[in-house]
Amino acid sequence: MDHDLKAQLDRIEAKLDRLLPKPREPKISVPRERSPAQKANDALLLALAGIEVGRGVEVLSPSEARRYGVAAAQIRAVTPGVTPEEINRRAANYRVHLVGCPVTANALAKHWRKCDMVTDAELAAARKNPKSPYLVDIFNQAQLRNV
DSSP states (O other): OHHHHHHHHHHHHHHHHHHSOOOOOOOOOOOOOOOHHHHHHHHHHHHHHHHHHSSOOOOOOHHHHHHHHHHHHHHHHHOTTOOHHHHHHHHHHHHHHTTTOOOOHHHHHHTTTGGGOOOHHHHHHHHHOTTOGGGTTGGGOGGGSOO
16 A cells, blocks of 8 residues: 555656746846947947937936937938947037027937038027027037038
């Protein structure tokens, strides 16, 4: 009888092994090195974030990265080799064209072509307009001029 009981327990344990999930080892992911293309994309997203925030940004949340990624994709569609420096130059030009309007990534993408150049007349008119807090130090930047 003892033998029958042991056999029954073995069958029950075998059924439980099949039915119950086995404990898994936790996966430890090691961050991979980002490719040069990914690093360039990160720099572009951080540049777009910087023009909105007004200072350097080092880390983006997933929703911020998605929002800036959409604007970056729109900009890259018309200017494939765009750089963070070009983003900053056109953001400065945006502030001259649209005095008093805050610069956002989506607004810059929308007015990308317009923000390529600033005429001397627009520059002179913007200098005379004291209403905009966005023009405080814009005119001291060499990148404001059409390079």
